[in-house]
Amino acid sequence: MLLNGSEILVNTLLDEGVDIIFGYPGGSVLNIYDTLYKYEDRLRHVLTCHEQGAAHAADGYARATGKVGVCIATSGPGATNLVTGIATAYMDSIPMVAITGNVTTPLLGRDSFQEVDIVGITMPITKHNFIVRDVKELQDTIRKAFYIAKEGRPGPVLIDIPKDITAKMAEFEHKEALKVEANTKYITEKALENLATFINESKRPLIYAGGGIISAGASEALKNLAEKINAPVATSLMGIGSFPGDHELYTGMIGMHGTKASNLLATKSDLIIAIGSRFSDRVVSSKNHIKNAKIIQIDVDAAEINKNIKADAYIVGDVNSTLERLLPLVKENKNEEWIGKLKEFKALKAPKNHETYDLTPEFLFNKLNELTQGDAIISTEVGQHQMWTAINYKFMKPRTLLTSGGLGTMGYGLGASIGAKLAMPDKKVINIAGDGSFSMNAIELGTAVFNQAPVIVIILNNGCLGMVRQWQTLFYEGRFSNTTLNRGTDFVKLADAYGAKGFRVTEEEQLEDVLKEAFESKVPVVIDYMINKDKKVFPMVAPGAPISEIISEE
Structure with a gap:
């Protein structure tokens, strides 16, 4: 069927399973908003008070559901107001598609009213971004954007659509969303056996769990591993919630504001099992601070391996698939002496501050x-x-x-x-x-x-x-x-x-x-x-x- 660019956009969003978008209208996206008006019974638009609020709302939607969050803004200041929200999602690996309007294609690059190069601006803070110059490419561009946002390490993708593209006509047919497969290419038996050897030889293992556990839906696999080897579990800020907060093996957050148990166990450990985490400067500043421990790392993003702390062994691949395949190779271990140390450190209470306050x-x-x-x-x-x-x-x-x-x-x-x-x-x-x-x-x-x-x-x-x-x-x-x-x-x-x-x-x-x-x-x-x-x-x-x-x- 023959549709204009705005109708192609909205129908493709529906094909991708989008039910809510957050945004703010403006001149360059008026054609899109006119179509949204016609589709309001099928696709809910939430008008925020500021474009930054739209980006954060899309981010919160994505974090809470695991689905791709979608936000939309007009050209120029509307687009730039999304930037902080896009960067927030990028730093925390949150799947988001940000749609911006732009001036018509003949006016691009002429310093036209409310024109900015939003593709250039957001290049360092997106997984990928697109500018659509041909309406025939619009549907496939949107489908690719959703695939990229979800695939591997999730993140935000931006699609910039000039106003004339939203009005031009092209053939459209409904298509299923591109299927995202777990990245298992490098999860080899040899690599798994190598990691299992480190774990089986360890007497004082500590699991350091990051946000990658949550992104991969690997919380159950993490719990199974921790309980099988009786290893304490410390999380990064982004990893909180990946392991039950009342579990006897949970030690809390690690790092600058980490618990005494997490921080002290890290310095006493002989093996740190880093899963879906990146050793940021707020977690550990130097390998010298955890020099007693070997490091093994599991992450879907090869760029995170050896970036901040050098790993003794690692696997690049889907975290959930890796843990499920690793578990049978790992021997059960009570680690009773180490668990005794865990209980000792968890029992340490912070001294009371000499100040007393009415509300705390x-x-x-x-x-x-x-x-x-x-x-x-x-x-x-x-x-x-x-x-x-x-x-x-x-x-x-x-x-x-x-x-x-x-x-x-x-x-x-x-x-x-x-x-x-x-x-x-x-x-x-x-x-x-x-x-x-x-x-x-x-x-x-x-x-x-x-x-x-x-x-x-x-x-x-x-x-x-x-x-x-x-x-x-x-x-x-x-x-x-x-x-x-x-x-x-x-x-x-x-x-x-x-x-x-x-x-x-x-x-x-x-x-x-x-x-x-x-x-x-x-x-x-x-x-x-x-x-x-x-x-x-x-x-x-x-x-x-x-x-x-x-x-x-x-």
Whole structure:
């Protein structure tokens, strides 16, 4: 059948199984939006308040569901407003397709009104990107974009479509989405046997699990391996949820704000089994800091092997397939002496800070754990509250923590929570924020209210940029340059202005009733949870220091 470019785009999105797209209209995408109007009963469009919110919502949708998130924006500033969200998805390997309009093909490269080279701008932060100059290539380009976004190590792909392409006509026929096969080419018996030898000879193995476990759907295989060899499991920030938070072998996050158990076990281990993880600088700064351990690495992306830490053995390939084939080659092991060390380190308690505060993050998360039992999707912004979430909330399942790990994007969490809630309306979705981060994209409360997405925002309000202030305290002799906010924003009144509910919590006795009311609310809720500006995130390791040098109090 003969369709115009906009109709080809929308029909191909439907063929790819897309049910929601997040976006903001403008001149260069008017033809697309005219078609969306005609297809509104089949494809839901969510109008955000800002294009960055659309990108974060698509990202949150993808993290919560495992499907490709889709966002759309017009040319020029609309396209550039997507950039931070695309970079966020790229750094955390999140499958996303971003669609941008552009000026008509004759005007490309002429500095036309609202023209930017968005393909050039996003080249370093996408797996691939396209500009479509022939309407006959549009359908295949979209299909390739979805395949690339999902295949191997997931990531964002951008499609730039000039306005005249959206109006031109071409033949179209419905096609099934390109099938993504697990990458198993290099998972050979020899390579598996080599890894198994390292594991079978180890007396003190530690599994270091990253976000690649979640991307590959390998949580069950990870659990089976850990239990068979009785190995402690530490996760990166992105790996949280890949292993049950209440499991006796789970030691928590590793690295700069990792638990004592995870960090100390890493320095005592004779074998670190890194799975779907990349040894970022926030995990371990140098091989010298874990010099007692051999390193084996399993990752779908060959570029991550030996990039930060040299591996003694590795396999490049699908993580789930690798673990399933590795498991029969691995011998059962009780590792009783090593497990004794695990119990010893887990029993270490951080010394109490000499300060006492009326409200603490720990009290909040204890209450959230009690009321949700891990059955909630938690998004975060970036800062102290993000680390308190990672340390204190018990994540039981994969795809329940939505957070910007690699890029550290303040303003990420609210958009992500909306994307997750619209994808999974029956789930409790909670965004943990700081007052600094929340202020960046608070306008997306309007999106949540209008789209009847009753997300819960809990602002750990300390009147400052808490993490930066913590660094200024510890490493800059308390010179608080431009980190004290105290803007006087009344977040309760702000919530009310948007049509949401607002609560302020200043005493412990208030919290449970407020949370219970929030969980029953049919509209978004903002909880202004007041904490002291000098409350810090511990444990902590100074940048560049060995992970065993743990700061646990001032």
